[in-house]
Amino acid sequence: MNGLWDTLQGLGGQLAAHVLLSASAIALGVALALPLAIWASRSPAVSRAALGFASLVQTIPALALLALFFPILLSLRAVFGEGLPTLGFLPALLALTLYALLPILRNAVTAQANLDPGVIEAAHGVGMGFWQRLRLVEAPLSAPYIMAGIRTAAVWTIGAATLATTIGQKSLGDPIFAGLQTQNWVLVLSGCFASAGLAMVADALLGTIERGLATRNRTLSLGGLAIVLLGVAAALFVQFGGGQDRRVVIGAKGFSEQYILARLIGQRLEQAGFAVDYRDGLGSAVAHQAVTTGAIDILVDYTGTIWTNQMKRTDNPDRDTMLDQIAKWEEATSGARVLGRLGFENAYGLAMPATAAREGLIENIDDLAPVSSRLTIGGDPEFFERPEWIAVREAYGLRFAETRNFSPTFMYNALKSGEADVIGAYTSDGRIAADDLTILADPRRAFPNYDAIVLLSPDTGRNADLVAALTPLIGAIDVEAMREANLAVDREENKSGFDEAARMLAERAGL
């Protein structure tokens, strides 16, 4: 549990970002919900429409809602120009605001509907106009109910904000997603504790304000409000205070190798005097978009991924040609810069136990084809849908007796226990060496290259100091070194942290 405490202490930046994101979303939600509720109280049609819309939004899973704002904002660039951010704070704020809307709106509308009609008649009778009625009677009488709605919204929003990690917004979701990927439960727990703790503190403070409003105790409500504002101010200070220069933001997709390489790059930049920050757990398409638009500054990507997913190419040239064309394409489309290859490849490949391969005299996929009808192949859920697998199957005429889906971790266990004979593995996975597996050669070159490359955002690519600090990485990391580092993080016993694995990798690569 010492590890948990240490990890929690390192989450200050994430906590501050989480507080600011949640507070902004709730504030914006309140700013939208209250006028809407006033309008709704004067018009039953508006009331039905507003509550219906808010309830509909609520049925969309939070993760999907966050993801949907990426294409929405992308299309809105036609109106607001290319400067409109599609990742990070803005889409997270908008999605969470919509999410926070329902409880606030519902409580505000209900509170208004349940106001004593005698009191409202009296307000008219003593001569109050619209605004006087609102300010002197309706608002103070509805306030405790509205506050209860804000409280519910706060708890939901703080929980859902952990998902903002996936669209490139720093939050307490960072350690949760990193931990899930690498089965590092200390990381997962620390993220959960921090966000649950934050939610409980927010709930208690807002509850105090609510009680203050309900009992007309100004000390209680204003005191609670003051502490909330102090908390937000502290988060603002952590986030923007201290007068630091702009930090270099290093992105990482959601798997171990990416986390380690991001730290390796970060450590080098820190040595060179840069302040760095990490944006972890990005989806593959999101990550590429982020680096080309400058939402992040540096990303390790893979040639085959860009080639098939971003450039939509189906041909398979040699690796130098592919890299060359990717570099030109990035330069032409976004101005992002390909710094070069790190030196290893993380491809899809077919793997089987080395002993079984030796016994069956299977060295490459051609040798596998004739016996495939007696074998079971396992892969991750995505693998059998990918164009690469279909290309390989067609090229070699593979006809397996059975195909089975496993989560990546269980895939290796299945191979050990004999539930699968061959698996679709990642070639830089540390478990290939640890489990004594052989990657079968691909003589027909059906799998494309997946050379790991360093991508720099357009601005970062022009930063000579930064480029100089990173250039030694090019060609420095071979696949064995990468596997070893991955294994150090992925193994079940004696796990290393990402920083530690990155330092080990740097040492091994002689950096």
Add this chain to the structure above:
Amino acid sequence: MIDPAIPQLEFREISKRYDRIDAVIDVSLAIAPGEFVALVGASGSGKSTLLKTVNRLVEPDSGAVLFEGDDVAELPLPALRRRVGYVFQSIGLFPHMTVAENIAIGPRLAGEKLPPSRIAQLLELVDLEPGMATRLPDALSGGQRQRVGVARALAGDPHLLLMDEPFGALDPVTRDALGESVRQLHIELGLTTVMVTHDMAEALLLATRVLVMDGGRIVADETPRDLLAGKGGEIAQGLVAVPRSQADRLAELSR
């Protein structure tokens, strides 16, 4: 200031229709300064609707209401409501305001701050302790609350006091005491009072003039004495019969 030649309040051919129901049909009526008028009738007879046209809580479909000779439709609403005290059936105290704040709300809306001495004076008028000023309505009994309601209606020094079933929610003892207080105030302050009630006994005991409404029309306009003498027609006499027979039975019992 009060010219006896001009009625305090005059209804001219007032009609009001809700959906398909005629609430008030072509009512014309003049009320002189100093009168205590009771509007009596069954539920749905239109008495509350007629009362509410005075301070424009209800806008009539046709006709005009003249208050001290001025058409109320042309008076600025806050000024009108300030000059006309109104006591609500539901009492309608603002639960988040103290007794003092409730009483002072009308002048406050007009930009005037009532001094504590005036609040105390108003509380004394309705037989409440001045110390109640700082309490919230929740801490008062039903009768005390309606007394505050009356004090609120009187805060703007109105000439006209409108009361919509003011004692409907109160127990008989409180009701009787409060009715008597209001009658005293009516005399002391030289008010013109219009009170809506469905209780003929209350009307007969408090008012100087009783109007009976039925189906949106005024069907009787008599003094209490004349009503008790059998005037006013069938509907009015039907309403008078109830307290009369109760009184007879009570008299018989005590014999």
